[in-house]
Amino acid sequence: MTNPDKGPEQYVFGSILIHLRCSNKCVFCDFRLSDSPDDLTQEQEIQLFKDTAYFYENNFTAIDVSGSEPLRYSKIIPYLHRICSMFKRVIILDPGNSLHNEQFTKDIVKTGFYNIVIPIYGSTPKVHDSCVCNPGAHGKVIKGLRNLIKYKLPDQHFELTSVFLKQNINDIPKLARFIQNEYGINSLKINAPTASEEVEGIGGKKFSDFNVPFGQIRKAIIKLADIKGMGYDFHYTPLCIFSDKELLMLMKRRGVTFFNMFYTYNLSDTKANQNTCKYVERYRAQVFHDKCDQCYLKKAEICLGVRRMHYTANKNYNYNPISKKIYAVIKPIITVMKVNQ
Numbered sequence: 001m002t003n004p005d006k007g008p009e010q011y012v013f014g015s016i017l018i019h020l021r022c023s024n025k026c027v028f029c030d031f032r033l034s035d036s037p038d039d040l041t042q043e044q045e046i047q048l049f050k051d052t053a054y055f056y057e058n059n060f061t062a063i064d065v066s067g068s069e070p071l072r073y074s075k076i077i078p079y080l081h082r083i084c085s086m087f088k089r090v091i092i093l094d095p096g097n098s099l100h101n102e103q104f105t106k107d108i109v110k111t112g113f114y115n116i117v118i119p120i121y122g123s124t125p126k127v128h129d130s131c132v133c134n135p136g137a138h139g140k141v142i143k144g145l146r147n148l149i150k151y152k153l154p155d156q157h158f159e160l161t162s163v164f165l166k167q168n169i170n171d172i173p174k175l176a177r178f179i180q181n182e183y184g185i186n187s188l189k190i191n192a193p194t195a196s197e198e199v200e201g202i203g204g205k206k207f208s209d210f211n212v213p214f215g216q217i218r219k220a221i222i223k224l225a226d227i228k229g230m231g232y233d234f235h236y237t238p239l240c241i242f243s244d245k246e247l248l249m250l251m252k253r254r255g256v257t258f259f260n261m262f263y264t265y266n267l268s269d270t271k272a273n274q275n276t277c278k279y280v281e282r283y284r285a286q287v288f289h290d291k292c293d294q295c296y297l298k299k300a301e302i303c304l305g306v307r308r309m310h311y312t313a314n315k316n317y318n319y320n321p322i323s324k325k326i327y328a329v330i331k332p333i334i335t336v337m338k339v340n341q
């Protein structure tokens with residue numbers, strides 16, 4: 001991924017995945033993660049050190065640490081201390097449940113990470129906990145957020161992300177107001193949900209159990225854009241779900257951007273990661289629909305289509321391909337981001 005704050009310096013990102021059993025069981029999550037161990041095995045730890053060494057030796061300047069719930073790794077504090085001294089920027093992506101512990105948050109802050117990305121799915125425990133299937137998770141995330149705001153250093157950052165889901169779609173505008181009113185947070189990144197073929201029909205999960213059709217996502221985005229002072233990044237929501245008039249309205253709203261380009265983790269080039277890379281590519285794959293050939297964003301290689309699962313779920317959607325003329329006006333709301341380019 002290129003520099004997330006779009007500053008002049010470009011960072012070369014490597015991705016570290018720490019797969020542990022997650023305390024959440026999100027409605028959209030891959031069933032395989034629930035089979036992960038409670039802590040890293042010796043073999044996984046060796047791989048973690050190999051991955052880290054690979055990025056260091058190949059002059060990567062930034063690292064994103066994700067997985068299922070990396071902050072549950074028993075040696076995460078010393079590991080973060082180490083990598084924060086090796087790379088210019090370390091970004092953590094974690095469900096945020098561990099941050100309810102004040103001392104733990106203080107220890108994490110001291111490692112010197114650059115940014116931490118935390119998902120929040122609802123304005124209330126009822127909504128959030130129903131998305132992550134983990135009673136009490138909302139309370140933990142909220143407490144963690146307070147701890148972060150209290151202890152983070154001025155040059156450290158945090159970001160909140162969410163996903164449009166059947167379980168939270170009516171609450172999403174309330175969520176935006178909640179984070180703004182309670183915490184003074186004025187930005188939210190929201191993804192359209194996705195799934196792999198493996199999730200579909202396995203472990204009792206179906207894409208339709210949590211997916212929201214584009215028609216509902218479109219309405220939610222228009223409501224969100226009405227909230228004064230809030231900015232959003234909408235990921236994997238194609239612009240062709242809006243009419244020209246709606247796109248021009250979104251353009252007038254400050255701080256609304258869309259990103260719709262497939263990118264994947266940039267995992268180390270070791271054999272152990274080959275299967276993960278293939279799996280993630282299938283999971284995030286995008287395809288063009290029937291109207292894409294009429295769209296300037298396809299021609300300009302700015303959009304790679306809709307995610308494969310959305311293609312099937314929105315077969316009858318009346319897409320509005322983007323003309324060159326409309327693109328010239330709405331260009332500022334489109335983020336083009338490729339892995340390390």
Ligand code: SF4
Nearest residue numbers: 240292295298303305
């Ligand atoms: S390329 Fe296809 S999916 Fe992307 S905005 Fe254009 S019509 Fe929509």
